[in-house]
Amino acid sequence: MDGVLWYVLASSRGGPTRVRIVRALDQRPRNANELAEELDLDYTTIRHHLDVLGDNNVVKQSADEYGAVYLFTDQTKANWTTVEEILDTVEADAEEEE
Amino acid sequence: MAVWLDVARAAAGVNVLLLVALGSVWLRNYRRHGAAHTLGLLVFGGFLLVENLLWLYYYVLHPDFVGWFVNAGTDVQVGMTFLCGLELVALVFLARITWQ
Numbered sequence: 001m002d003g004v005l006w007y008v009l010a011s012s013r014g015g016p017t018r019v020r021i022v023r024a025l026d027q028r029p030r031n032a033n034e035l036a037e038e039l040d041l042d043y044t045t046i047r048h049h050l051d052v053l054g055d056n057n058v059v060k061q062s063a064d065e066y067g068a069v070y071l072f073t074d075q076t077k078a079n080w081t082t083v084e085e086i087l088d089t090v091e092a093d094a095e096e097e098e
Numbered sequence: 099m100a101v102w103l104d105v106a107r108a109a110a111g112v113n114v115l116l117l118v119a120l121g122s123v124w125l126r127n128y129r130r131h132g133a134a135h136t137l138g139l140l141v142f143g144g145f146l147l148v149e150n151l152l153w154l155y156y157y158v159l160h161p162d163f164v165g166w167f168v169n170a171g172t173d174v175q176v177g178m179t180f181l182c183g184l185e186l187v188a189l190v191f192l193a194r195i196t197w198q
Contacts, residue, residue, distance in 0.1 A: 003135070006133060006135035006136075007135065007195070010127060010131060010133040010135055010136055011123075011124060011127055011133065011135055011136040011139055011196070012123070012127075012195065012196045012197075012198060013123050013196060013197055013198070014198060015127060016127075016130070016131075048198075052198045086133070089131050089132070089133045090130075090131040090133065
């Protein structure tokens with residue numbers, strides 16, 4: 001899991017944006033719309049990054065319905081010290097995105 | 099069979115392009131936040147880049163090597179081509195997840 005977290009948050013193209021999402025979700029659970037507003041990013045961009053985070057088992061949706069909030073998986077919680085370390089390392093200044 | 103030579107050349111060439119693209123993402127991210135994990139990928143990618151440039155030099159610009167390759171048996175040609183070909187498969191996979 002450590003390697004996956006480092007790759008997804010620090011070494012891939014969308015890493016910095018995903019760090020911002022993780023920070024926002026750490027404050028409180030939010031849905032894609034709230035994240036887009038909070039981070040001032042396009043809804044589709046947010047969805048893309050949430051999909052990547054979901055595929056890598058970092059976050060999960062609280063329910064299947066539209067507008068459900070995103071939560072960290074048990075796996076992410078178990079590796080939270082690594083996540084903290086990555087957040088501290090990656091000072092995510094907003095930038096680029098597809 | 100010159101076809102294997104062409105395949106090997108193409109694979110080495112695409113490997114170089116992929117490594118430059120991957121390296122640019124890793125270098126940018128490393129300069130921004132200096133994560134050791136990213137540095138590891140950068141070092142790894144750097145050596146693979148040197149390796150593939152060397153392959154390209156042999157395959158394209160080195161007449162003696164090309165002569166040896168063309169006259170070698172099919173087993174040798176296929177094996178040599180696989181060295182760059184398998185690396186290409188691995189790099190394409192890495193590029194896919196890096197670009198997400």
